[in-house]
Amino acid sequence: MTLTPFQRALYVVEQLRPGTGMNNVPVAARFQGPLDVARLRAAISQIVARHAALRTTFPGPEQVVGVGRVDLPTTQVDSEHAANELVRSWAGEPFDLTNGPLLRTRLLRLAPDDHILVVVMHQLITDGPSLQVFFDELADGYAGLGERPEPAGWAPDQTVADDDLKWWQEHLQGVPTVLRLPTDQPRPRVATSAGANHVHVVPAKVMAPVLRRAQELRVTPLVLMLTAYAALLARMAGQEQVLVGVPVSRRDRVELESAIGLFVNTLPVLVDTTGAPGFGDLCRRVQSELLDILEYADVPFDRIVAEVAPERHLSHAPLVQTYFSFESAPIVTPRLAGTTATAIECPQDDAKVDLDLTIFRAEPDSDDFRLTFTYRTDLFAAGTIAALAGQLEQLLASAAADPTFRLPAVRNRDTTAAAPPVVEAAAAPAQPEIERELVRIWQDVLGRTEVGLQDNFFDLGGTSFTLLATQSRLRALTGTAPPLVALLEYPTVAALAGYLGGAAGTAPAEQPTERLLAGRDRLRQRRRTARADNAEPT
Structure with a gap:
């Protein structure tokens, strides 16, 4: 089978930077209480048998569905620190796209009634909702509720309307396609995936007023958080217009609600701070922008890049160099009969772009939110990202207190030094x-x-x-x-x-x-x- 439009760009990125874990999607769950490992392994086998995506490999720019296999090795650890180190290491292990499998499950045993299940999938076969589907079916299979039928197959339309492409061309005409953030180190000529994570918890005393303010402004929490993030980046970069890559779910068919697979398209969201608007007004601009681009959300990201930013400079990702995703729920809500289950976030260190911000609710019944910044260590120091997280929390608190406050006008700065030097290659003999x-x-x-x-x-x-x-x-x-x-x-x-x-x-x-x-x-x-x-x- 050919790659879906959502998989194409991701496959190209994987080929450009093979042997990294930058496209891994890891999550873990801790189960405290008696655990039947054989039943757990059988439940995982049922999930793999049901979902073709979990049996898929990519021997080339195509996907092949095989029989799949399930391994659940168990490792004994003697401390929380050792467990955390193993989870972190497993989260970043690269996959073999050609031979697979592209799902790994491993079990850590801290005590007879204390286990951590680590699940890692490759992005080519999964997305955020797929993780919850996996854990829901894991709970049902473990409880012996019977096997479910395999989801109906679905192939997205591969054609792109000329009018849709034209809209993106016109919408982003003249918009800067490189975000010139000030960096701690000179930008190298070739970007690496070497990265790190910084986790910052915005407490409920800050976030609860922010969520109420979003309701009052009649915008979604995602819009308000994205507005604050992009406004902060605009001030840092000295650019009135910034592009932020935002994942948009394309699960608009009933049969996809319970399917595991990649049904997400990344879209470049334009945040325009021209005129130093009040924060509430900027939120409305961003909400209007999102409503507009959703009309053209079926245009694959790689096609947008080809039309708007055809340059391929190896020092940065094309078109957008920062991603943003927000979920008002925890990353997953695990459950397993007879145990107390807790989700564990375990982001991999490898960086896809210069800066990637992921926001999840910390617990189902809490307004604490976890902000995870994944950043390129060849550009930014840890202290810089920590300061950025603190500035974002301050901006959110200001927005909650007074949505009419005006963001300082963006001051354009000289960005010529941010571009890597051009070195002319020596002429090669004719071949x-x-x-x-x-x-x-x-x-x-x-x-x-x-x-x-x-x-x-x-x-x-x-x-x-x-x-x-x-x-x-x-x-x-x-x-x-x-x-x-x-x-x-x-x-x-x-x-x-x-x-x-x-x-x-x-x-x-x-x-x-x-x-x-x-x-x-x-x-x-x-x-x-x-x-x-x-x-x-x-």
Whole structure:
């Protein structure tokens, strides 16, 4: 089966940074009381048998459903500290997408009546609601309530309406696609996934008034929290407009409510602080923005990126460099007959983007909220993120006290130093045989009749997915495939042929090219010209 639109962009990211746990989704639950391990293993087996996603592997840009297997190794630990260290280590272990499985379950035994179940899935097969489905079915299976039928299969529409793409182009035209946050270290030419987490609990005495204020403003808690976060980032970056990646559930079909799988699309939310509005007014702007983009939420994130920010600079993620997610409930609410169950949040250290903020209610009956900041350690120091968390709490308290208070006007700052230096790659000797093969491949995957040796792949309409197709064709041709990062770093036929022929001399990550950095401007200009030529007369 082909990848779904929601899986495509994630698969490309995984290929760019293989061998990391950045796309792991870990969660753990502590069960205190007598535990029947055999019954627990049988309940997990039932879940795997029911959900095809848990039996899926990705040997290439495709998904294959197999028979699946279940392991539940038990490890004895003698202290809380040892248990926490193991949970943290397991949360970040990379998956083998080709061979699977993409679900891992492990059990920690602290005492005869005290266990921690650690569940880790790869993002390609799961999302937030899937975690609760897993634990609900675990409880039912453990209680012997019988097996459930397998959910009906579903494949999202792969087509994207031209009008929907056009809306995103117009909506984000002129919006900065790089968030220039001040960093503690110079931004490296190539981003790494090395990260860390900072957890900050906003207590109920702060959050309860915030939740009441959201009701009074007639906005959702998500909108209010997102507004505060984005407003703080705008002031830090000196940008009146910021883009924040927000996951949006696409479980709009009844049969998906009880399914495990990836049914989430990330959308770039534009928060515009122009004019230094009052906080309440800015909340209404953000709510209006969210309502607008939900009309176009079926456009996959990778298609939006291709249209709005086609540049591929390896120092940062394209289009959005910060994510935000908010849930008014705990990450999961586990239960198991005969035990007292407690959810344990265990975010992995690997960072997907510069800064990622996840917010959950700490306990079902509490207004304490856990803010988990995952950040790139090659950019930020731990103290900087701790200070950011404190500033966000202060901003929330101010908003709850007086929603009319005006945020200080954003002061534009010089961001030229934030961009990594451009190093021109040395010219490589011509590789005519390889160049001819590459020209044929590019013609096929891009649907072009003419491809020049110095044409930029992205200027010709290349996207993340056609990049994967190129990599696949090269694997079929030579028996091996260059890393995806090489196809990004050498975006012309001549440059890529030189690299494949061994003339590049160094790893591609060390030689960013000026053509790659300039591709966005040329591509945008061509698209603007094409739209103007095809525009209907008014």
